[in-house]
Amino acid sequence: MLSINPFADLATVIPAFLMQYFVIAMVLLIIFGTGLDMLHKKNVIYFFRNAQKAKKSAKNELTVGKKTAVILKTVAHDIATTSELGWGKRRLAHVLGMYGTIIFWIGSVVLIFKYSDGTVAPSYIPIIWHIGAIMTCLGGYWFWFFLRVDVSAEAHPWYRIITADLFVLALLACATFGLAWSFTQTAELSLLSYLFFTLFIISNLVLFGGVYWSKFAHMFYKPGAAIQKNLAEADGSRDNLPPPADAPEQFGLGIKREEPKHY
């Protein structure tokens, strides 16, 4: 199953150009949803105003080379490994889900745009597509059942769903129904395969159509914020925050009693 391109079989029922239009429509939905979100929250205006204000209190002028070095370091460390999540399960689950999703999306685009017109895809591309979906499921279900703040710190049951869960649930639905569709198609269970394909399409519409209401856009905001934070650190403006205290870190013995998990 892993090496079979599910979109090639689908192309015998749905023309390849329709699949391609669908992908383009999803990209437009991301742009539209994120744009609307930025207009509504005014977060980007705030972000740039704040950066301008902080620049005035910069202590060092950063050269283009220094700025590039800071940005590259932020991409390689803060963004690529989501270092904001510290060391532990939360970061591992996020990295699994993040790379899984990226691989799954790239795999989908390559299979749909290059290999749904009858050209046979080299087997490693469908394998990458399936592995991406499996990684997304591993990271996402781990987060959903065990790591979510409401579940791990507030002790709410995993099945309590709130609006903020739209993103992770739609993402998980895409990966899960994508895998189920591919499996049932390979096993020639055509009725089930059509059912899972329909659910796969619906979950994509919810994921990409729900950008405005979900946490989807964090994948654009977080990198921007990390770059700004590190540039402000390097030019000494520190986003107009006070410098770290030089007193020793003494929090008393109480801090050792329990793992910090009250977010």
Ligand code: HEM
């Ligand atoms: C394709 C890219 C990405 C995907 C698929 C993704 C996926 C997710 C998911 C599913 C969640 C859980 C959402 C929830 O609270 O319901 C999440 C949370 C989070 N993401 Fe991402 N993310 C991506 C990129 C990034 C990037 C680039 C950063 C930072 C540089 C980032 C930082 C975070 C943080 C800090 C959280 C909160 C984690 C927590 O509460 O445990 N994400 N992400």
